[in-house]
Amino acid sequence: MVNIFKVFLLLGLMSFGGPAAHIGYFRNAFVKKRAWLSDSEFAQIVALSQFLPGPASSQVGFAIGYKKGGLGGALAAFIGFTLPSVLLMLLLAYASTGLTGSTWFEGVIHGLKLLAVVVVADATMGMFTSFCNKRLGVLLCTLTAVVLMVFPSLFSQLVMLLLAALIGARYMPSLAPEASTASSISKWPLVIFFGLLLGLPTISALGWVNNQGLVGLFYDFFQAGTMVFGGGHVVLPLLQNIVGEQLSSDTFLTGYAAAQAVPGPMFTFATFLGFELFDKAPILGALTATVAIFAPGFLLLLGVLNHWHALAGSKYLSGAIKGVNASVVGLLLAALYQPVFVTAVHSSIDMAMVVAGLFLLKTERAPILVMVAIFIGFGIAGSAW
Template sequence: MLTIFKTFFALGWISFGGPAAHIGYFRNTFVEKLKWLTEEEYAQIVALSQFLPGPGSSQVGFAIGYKHAGVSGALAAFLGFTLPSIIIMLVLAALSASLTTEPLFLSAVHGLKLLAVVVVADAIWGMFSKFCQTTLPVGLCLFTAIALLVLPGIATQALVLIAAAMTGSLFLQKSGGDSHDNLPFRPHWLPLLIFALLLTGLPLLTSHGSLAGIFSDFFQAGSLVFGGGHVVLPLLQNIVGDQLPQDAFLTGYAAAQAIPGPMFTFATYIGYIMSPEFPVLGALFATAGVFLPGFLLLLGILRHWQRLASIPKVDGALNGVNAAVVGLLIAALYQPIFLSAVNVPLDFALVLSGLFLQKQLKLPLVWMVTLSILAGLLLF
C-alpha cells in the first residue's frame, strides 16, 4: 500500500497538462516501467473511464490501484495522486490569486506544459502502434479525432465512442476462442446502491451552506460530469452562484489548470472560499463530494469488467473503443494541450527535443520534469 501511495504521490506533483497528459504519465509509469498492467488491461481501464461520469484520469489511477491491491490500493492511489493538488489549492486559496500572476511561477508552468505535449504525443504513438494495426481501427481513430476537432463537445465524444463500440462489436471480434455470450454480468451492487442513495437522498436531508450541503452540492456535480475536468466548470458555476465573486471563481479555475494533478480539485478551492468559518473542512467536503460519484460507479462495474470484456462482442466493442480513445488523445493533443503550450517556434523546438530525450534516450521522468522547469525559467 505504501508503495502505491508513494508512486502516485510522486506523480501527483509532476502530472501537469490535464487528463490526457495524466493518461500518458500513467501509461509510462505503470505499463512501460513498473509493468503493473499490460497494454490491453490499461486500454480497457481507459475505455471504461470514458463511459462513466467523473474525473476520467483519476478513475484510471483509482482502477490501477484497485487491480494492484484491491479497494485499499485504490484509495492509496487516489490519495497519493490527488493530495499534492489538494495541498496546492489550499495554499492558493489561502494566499489569494497573487501567486498565479507571478512571472517565475508562470514560466515554470509553461515549461511543464511543453512536457505535457511530449508525454501525450509519446502515449499516442505507443497506443496507436498497439491498437491501430489494421485499416478499420486506423479509420476509427482518425474519424474520432476529426469529429472532435471539427465538432468538439461531450455529445460528439459520446456519439463517436458509441459508434466505435458498435462497429467494433461487429467487425473487430477476435477470431477463435471460446464464446462466452451467455456469461452473466453481475455488477457490485453495494457501491451502486450507495451512489443512488446519496444522489437522491442528500438534497432532501441537507441544508444549503452547511458542510453536509456543500458535500451534497458537489456530489451532484460530480455525478453529472462526463468528459473530464473542463466540463465541471459550468456545473460548479451554477452551484456557487452568488456565493463566490466571479473574479475569485475564475482565478481558482485558472489555478486548477496551472497546477499538477486532477482539475476536479478546483472544488477544493471553491469549498475553502465558500466556508469562511471552517475553510479547510469546507474544502475537504467539497473535494470528497465531487470525486466520490465516479469512484462508486467505477467500483460497481470494475469488479467483473474483465469477465464482461471476455465476451466476443464486448471484446470487439472494446477494440473499437480503444482505437477511438487514441483518436480522443490526438484531438486532446491539439486542443487544449498543444495550443495552450506551443506559442512560438522555440516552444516547438523544445517539444521536439523532449521527444528525442524521452523516445530515444529514455530519460527518466524526474529528469524530464527538472529540465522542463529549467527551460521554462531560463527561456521564458
C-alpha cells in the same frame, strides 16, 4: 499499499497538463516501466473511464490502484495522486492572491505544458501502435480525431465512442481468453451512489438539514461530479452555477486558473471553492467538497469494474472494446492538438523543445524527473528573455 501511495504521490507531484497528459503519465509508469498491467488492460480502463461520469484520469488511477491492491490500493492511489494538488489549492486559497501573476511562475507553467505535449504525443504514438494495427482500427482512430477536432464537444465524444463500439462489435469480434471470469456487479457501491443521489435532496427538501451547511455543500459538489463526463474543464459551468453569487467572479476565476496551474486532477478546483464557501471551518469545507466531487465517479467505477473485465471475455464485447480502444487513440490525438498543443506551443523555439523532448523520452529513455527539471529550466529561462 505504501508502495502504491508513493508511486502515485510522485505522479501527483509532476502530472501537469490535464487528463490526456495524466493518462500518458500513467501509461508510462504502469504499463511501460512497472508492467502492473498490459496495454490491453490499460486501454480497457481508459475506455471505461470515458463512459462513466467523473474525472477520467483520476478514475484510471483509482482503477489501477484497485487492480494492484484492492480497495485499499485504490484509496492509496487516489490520495497519493490528489494530495499534492489539494495541498497546493489550500495554500493558494490561504494566500488569496497566489503566484499566478509572477513572470517566473508563468515560465514554470509554460515549460511543464510543453512537457505535457511530449507525454501526450508519446502516449498517442504508443497506443496507436498497439490498437491501430489493422485498417479498421486506423479508420476509427482517424475518424474520431477528425470529428472531435472539427466538432469538439462532450456529445461528439460520446457519439464517436458509441459508434466505435458498435462497429467493433460487428466487424472486430474475437475471443479474449485472458479476461476475468467473475461477472457480478458490485452492488454496494451502486447502492451508496443512488442512496446519496436520491437521499440528500429528499432530506434537504424536508428541511432536515441546513442547505448552507456541510450536508448541503456535499450534495452540491456530489451532484456536479455526477453530471460531468471526461474531464475537469466540463465542470466549470456546473460549479459556477453552484457558487452563484456566493463568491466574486475574481475569486472564482482565480481558483479556476490555479487549478489549471497545479499538478494532478483539475477537480481539486472544488478544494478551493469549498474553502471559500464554508468560512466557519474552511479546511473542513475544502475536504468535504473535494470528497463529494470525486465520490460519484469512484462509486460507479467500483460498481461496474469487475463486471466490465468479465464481459470483456465475450467475443462481441471484446470487439466493441477493440473499436473503443482505437477510438480512444483518436480522442487522445484530438486532445494532443486541443487543448494540449494549442495552449503550450507558441513559437518555433517551443516546437523545437517538444521535438527534443520526444527524442529524450523515446530514444534516450530519460527519467521523467529529469524531463521535468529540463522543461522547468527552459520555461524559467524563456520567461527572462
